[in-house]
Amino acid sequence: MPELPEVETTCRGIAPYTESQTLSEFIVRQPQLRWPIPEILCDQLPGQKVHRVRRRAKYILLEMDHGELLIHLGMSGSLRVVTVDEPVGKHDHVDLVMSNGSVIRFCDPRRFGTVLWQASQSIHPLLQTLGPEPLSDAFNTDYLYGCCLGRKQSIKQRIMDNHVVVGVGNIYASEALFAAGIDPRRAAGRISKKRLDRLVQEVKRILDYAITRGGTTLRDFVGGDGKPGYFQQELYVYGRKDELCKVCNSQLKEVRLGQRSSVYCPSCQR
């Protein structure tokens, strides 16, 4: 569920319920996530106001009086806006109870997510080595070309590396490479600048479009559904192994790159 568009949608979804509100209670039912939730937060957070919600890579950042709460949804996490009387589910690990009565509930069955704290005037180590945002001007052709120069690593693994560019997960990496006509296995250093330019444009176009569509599920999200879909019918290759290419009708193939499944069209992608 949580690729960058879903994280962005989540940020927009919780902002109206948290910004300018004071956090009245921080409830932790299961502190063992990817890293333990700092115990001190239960004492430290209540009373602090949430000034703004923003996103960096796939981290959701709540700017508060004395620092920022970092939330990462991992592979299976979600945040929902609920009311205090909503029954607590098996994997509902954390509640942010706001003074206006709404509750931001963190659910994460696989517990690969994170809830950490970044004090004012400091940058958490997890955020220090991140590459540029894919939708920013810093992610451009010259930049990506420089990141690929001399690299034997596959282009798919290259664009999924957070140090190169953030927020490009398995779904959108697969889709962008299809749209750009590039074989996901191709060595990053053996792709022309012109083709990398196409890839940069497609990454931006697809993420931007997905965010737009993610926005359409905002109402459901806020209503407590909490499961914005990723529009399966619009995917060209991801999850379509052995099916036919929507463009040329060839049978799609699957390979594994960096332990991740990668579906591609052997005819459209070179």
Added chain:
DNA sequence: AAAGACACCTGGGAGC
């Protein structure tokens, strides 16, 4: 230095 392997964890689906 770069690239690959492995780790964390639960649930769902396929196959027997």
Added chain:
DNA sequence: TGCTCCCAGGTGTCTT
């Protein structure tokens, strides 16, 4: 029905 095995949207860290 039920068991076992494999796979899944992420990403930091350890090993070659």
